[in-house]
Amino acid sequence: MDNTALTPAARLAEVRANIAKVCKPARREPADITLIAVSKTHPAERIEPLIAAGQRVFGENRVQEAQAKWPALRAAYPDLELHLIGQLQSNKAEEAVALFDCIHALDRPNLLTALAKAMAKLAKPVPCFVQVNIGDEPQKGGCALADLPAFLEAVRASGIPLAGLMCIPPADIEPAPFFALLAKLAADHGLTGLSMGMSGDYETAVMLGATHVRVGSALFGARA
Ligand SMILES: *Cc1c(COP(=O)(O)O)cnc(C)c1O
Numbered sequence: 001m002d003n004t005a006l007t008p009a010a011r012l013a014e015v016r017a018n019i020a021k022v023c024k025p026a027r028r029e030p031a032d033i034t035l036i037a038v039s040k041t042h043p044a045e046r047i048e049p050l051i052a053a054g055q056r057v058f059g060e061n062r063v064q065e066a067q068a069k070w071p072a073l074r075a076a077y078p079d080l081e082l083h084l085i086g087q088l089q090s091n092k093a094e095e096a097v098a099l100f101d102c103i104h105a106l107d108r109p110n111l112l113t114a115l116a117k118a119m120a121k122l123a124k125p126v127p128c129f130v131q132v133n134i135g136d137e138p139q140k141g142g143c144a145l146a147d148l149p150a151f152l153e154a155v156r157a158s159g160i161p162l163a164g165l166m167c168i169p170p171a172d173i174e175p176a177p178f179f180a181l182l183a184k185l186a187a188d189h190g191l192t193g194l195s196m197g198m199s200g201d202y203e204t205a206v207m208l209g210a211t212h213v214r215v216g217s218a219l220f221g222a223r224a
Helices: 008-026 044-052 063-076 090-099 109-122 145-158 176-188 202-207
Strands: 034-038 057-060 081-084 102-106 128-131 162-166 193-195 212-215
Touching: 008 034, 008 044, 008 202, 044 063, 057 063, 063 081, 063 090, 081 090, 090 109, 102 109, 102 162, 109 145, 128 145, 145 162, 162 176, 176 193, 176 202, 193 212, 202 212
Parallel strands: 034 057, 034 212, 057 081, 081 102, 102 128, 128 162, 162 193
Antiparallel strands: none
16 A cells, blocks of 8 residues: 555545445445544644545544543644543543543553543543454453453443453454454444454455554555
C-alpha cells in the first residue's frame, strides 16, 4: 500500500472508497462504520489537513501525547471526537476521562474501578470498548477469553457505557479468523460495537462486521 505520494485528503478519500467498496458485498452502509484516524506520533500540522478534508474522529494511544496536542485542536475545531486506542494505566484514568470521548482498551478490573471512579467524579460518562486478547498473546493487553464473561458482567454492573469489543490480532498471520471470533463474542454477549482493523486489514475487518476501524499509516504515511 504505497500511497505516500498522495496528499492527506487523497489518502482519506482512498481509505473511505476502500471501505465503501467492501461495504457493498458485505451488505453494510459506509455510514455505519466509524473511521478513526490514528494520529499518534504526528504533530498538529499533519493532522489539520485531514480535518480540513472533513475527518472528525481521531485516535491517540498515549494520554500524555494527546494532552500536548489536542486541547488546542479541539478549541479550534469543536466538533472533533477523540478516541484513546492504546493501553491505559489506572493512574491515568482521570486524565483519560477528561480528554477522550471514547476509550478502546478497558481490559482489567483495576482499570474498570479507576475509570468508573473518574467518570463519577467528572460527571462524564465515556463509552468504553473492552479489549480482548484475541490471540491469547502473553505480551499483549486485553482481557483473556476465559475471563471475558465475568469481566463484561462487572463492566455492566459498574454502569459505565459499554461500547463493544476491541481487538488487535496477532501480527504476521491472517487476521480474519480473529475478527470473526471477536464478532461472535460480541454477538454472544449482546454487543454491537466492534473496534477492529488497522491500515493493513481494515477492509477485512469491515467485511466481518467492524463498526470502528483504527487507521494510521494509510492516512498519515509511515511513522518515524
Ligand atoms: C497504531 C495503532 C493503530 C493504527 O495502526 P496503523 O497500522 O498505522 O493503521 C490501530 N490500533 C492501535 C491500537 C494502534 O496502536
